[in-house]
Amino acid sequence: TLARKVNVTAPVNIARRLSERGTKVIFLSTGAVYDASTPRVMADCPPHPRTVYGAQKTEAEAAILTLGPRMSVLRLTKVLYPGFPLIAQWLRALASRSSIRAFANHAMSPITLSDVIETIIGITAQAEGGLFQISGASDISYLDGAKYVATRVGAPKELVISSRAEESMPAEEIMPFGSLDTTRATALSGFTPPNPRTLLDLVLRVD
Numbered sequence: 001t002l003a004r005k006v007n008v009t010a011p012v013n014i015a016r017r018l019s020e021r022g023t024k025v026i027f028l029s030t031g032a033v034y035d036a037s038t039p040r041v042m043a044d045c046p047p048h049p050r051t052v053y054g055a056q057k058t059e060a061e062a063a064i065l066t067l068g069p070r071m072s073v074l075r076l077t078k079v080l081y082p083g084f085p086l087i088a089q090w091l092r093a094l095a096s097r098s099s100i101r102a103f104a105n106h107a108m109s110p111i112t113l114s115d116v117i118e119t120i121i122g123i124t125a126q127a128e129g130g131l132f133q134i135s136g137a138s139d140i141s142y143l144d145g146a147k148y149v150a151t152r153v154g155a156p157k158e159l160v161i162s163s164r165a166e167e168s169m170p171a172e173e174i175m176p177f178g179s180l181d182t183t184r185a186t187a188l189s190g191f192t193p194p195n196p197r198t199l200l201d202l203v204l205r206v207d
Contacts, residue, residue: 007056012063019067026072026123028116031109031135033058033075036175039109039139043075043131043184050172065130072129074185077136077178078108079116080203087203090146094155102146106165109136109179110199115191122189132188135180140196148197152204 015025032054033047047058061073080087093100111134119134140148146160165174185191194202 003052004056007053008060008063011060015064015067015071019071022070024070024072024124024129025064025067026074026120027060027064029057029061029073029075030054031075031077031133031178031180033061034180036177039177039179040135040181041179042181043133051170061131068129070127070129072123073131074116074119074123075131075133075180076111076116077134077180078110079113080110080199081113082203082205084203087149087200090149091153091204094150094153094159097155097159099159099161100146101161101163102141102143103165103168103174104141104143104162105176106169106174107139107141107176107178108145108196109139109177110196111136111194112199112202115194119185119189119191122185122191126188130184132185133180134182134185134191135178135193136196136199137179137193138196139177139179145196145200148200149204152201 011027015027018025032051033049034041035048035050049055049058064071065073090100115134123132143162147157150157150160182191182193
């Protein structure tokens with residue numbers, strides 16, 4: 001399928017060709033290689049994906065890491081940035097005093113694009129490859145995140161209506177937890193897992 005070509009075949013083939021030239025490779029992966037049943041999952045925990053996407057990333061990780069010691073995998077949680085579509089949608093609705101619905105049983109552990117870039121630079125600067133993970137300090141449900149956004153922009157929290165993720169998405173894509181252990185990335189670059197609410201302030205550009 002096209003998804004398999006994008007997530008497995010192409011990155012593995014590219015990594016193989018680069019490894020033959022002695023090039024250091026950093027493959028960006030995802031916390032979806034785990035089943036989201038527990039928080040702050042250690043990098044050496046065996047993958048247990050629930051989704052096709054997670055299974056394909058797991059397969060690509062394993063294949064790339066066998067190509068040599070200069071190969072690295074960096075697992076990421078949700079990357080948020082100013083203008084992130086879902087949050088922008090929330091802001092538009094709240095500005096017009098319209099209600100929004102957010103999942104009470106689906107969580108994220110957000111990081112910033114700067115976190116990703118700085119960690120990539122840190123991995124690039126060292127000789128040793130392997131597995132790395134970056135993540136927020138904890139998990140926050142989309143419902144609690146939406147309520148926090150409402151509070152920060154001066155909108156009534158009552159405009160945020162609780163909903164269940166299974167009403168809108170397949171059960172295997174629901175994430176009770178999304179956070180990962182970041183011990184190795186922290187030792188490498190000094191990465192500090194951000195508090196989800198502090199990160200939302202950065203996305204909203206709220207002081």
